[in-house]
Amino acid sequence: MTYTKRIDGRKFDELRPVRAEIGVIPNADGSALFAFGDTVAIAAVYGPKPLHPAHMQEPDRGIIRCEYNMLPFSVAERAKPGPSRRSKEISMVTGNALSSVVDLSRFPGTVIDVQILILQANASTRCAGINAASMALAHAGIVMKEMVSSVSVGKIDDKIVVDVDKDEEDYHEGEGATDMPFTLTSRNKNIVHLQLDGKLQLQRFKESYEAAKGACDKILKYQERALKGEKINENK
């Protein structure tokens, strides 16, 4: 049995139904929701604001302090609240990806807090979180060189797919499942975040990157529409 058809019937280069909107947290300086099907993330941005403790301040630039948080009830087996090694790593790579496009030299000595909450998880949570955070930063009016968009490219058996869901993540037949979250800049499709878990032939890396480019272009369009005020919900 090879993976000829996706479990949920999508085309190999098709995203799950997207939800995207801004302004979901009224108190925040900027906020957004982004969902790939059942994976729902919201992000809130506070700042730039003075950074305390003062010794953490950087005299020539601001910093982005990012926290990715999976709510305990967002997964089938309750997740222990609070930071784990996994969540700390995701917070770091997300912070790095966002820092690469924000002109932090304009905000010396300050911090921009980016809070990401996963309300419901069906794989690709870090990508949904990054997409929401990128929108929230733009919504907060923070000067960005480019937007970033994020998607998990998968190799399920020997097929390259985009926007991996939990069933695909758990696929064990054939070559099994490989998960590659990519975050790309909107214009040059530079890589600002990339991870991989699984087994990918070195020669197939390029193909995966191409799939990520295509998917990120689609995601960018949703982000831009939402930033113009549209409430996107393809779930009907």
Added chain:
Amino acid sequence: MQIPNINRRKISVLLKENKRLDGRSNYEHRPIHIETGVSNLAEGSARVRIGKTDVIVGIKMNVQAPYTDHQDEGTMVVSMEFSSTAGERYEPGPPKMDSIEIARVVDRGIRESGFIDWKKLCIESGKRVWSVNVDIYCINDDGNAMDASALAAVVALKTAVFPVYDEEIENVSYGEFTKNPLPLTSNLPLTMTFYKIGDNLLLDPTRDEEDSSDSRITLAISAPKKDKMINAIQKGAETPLSEKDLDEIIQQIEKTYDLIFPDIEKKIKDIVK
């Protein structure tokens, strides 16, 4: 961490001509030394030195209940710490993000390559399995602790044997060893970390080079049946990598892997009988 600007400038100027402060070319490694048997009370142990970077890994095993989603498979826990001996910048305290990241990338590289046969670490399905604890300590840091950690972890696992275990009374007799090695494949999962300084890519940086770098990407590679396989990727730092960088990295892995890894394999074979 701040390094003298004059070094930073020198490093990036030299790199443009494919040169480095210590005379190496961009993709050239420092000498790699591998030792085993660091602790005779560990189930397995190894010490890897790459230049002046020095990493020690010990393996300890224990019996525990399996995870609910892997009832018949053993488990592995990888931890990494920069010991406060490793350099002026390292202070005592819980592991920081840099060491957590190394532990997690080493873990993913080993796990995803199928290096360990998890099913053979099962004692009684749903009840008892072996858990392999991989503790990595960098005791002197002169750059590239990532690749040194991955290599040392793999060598330590290669040397590891099961401790004596009494199934009746469910007791591990620590300090007494069987002759049974861990169920491993011959396919070594190792990492290659590329650093970018200005427009130049390099491998195996010294501490000063690492501090001067703008971006980095680690790839955990194994080569089952000669087909090179990526088992883990981790892009680090804030500066983006371009498509051109990626092309260059993929090309370099093809070349450098075949240059370095047979030598490492031979070294491991000579030590681990």
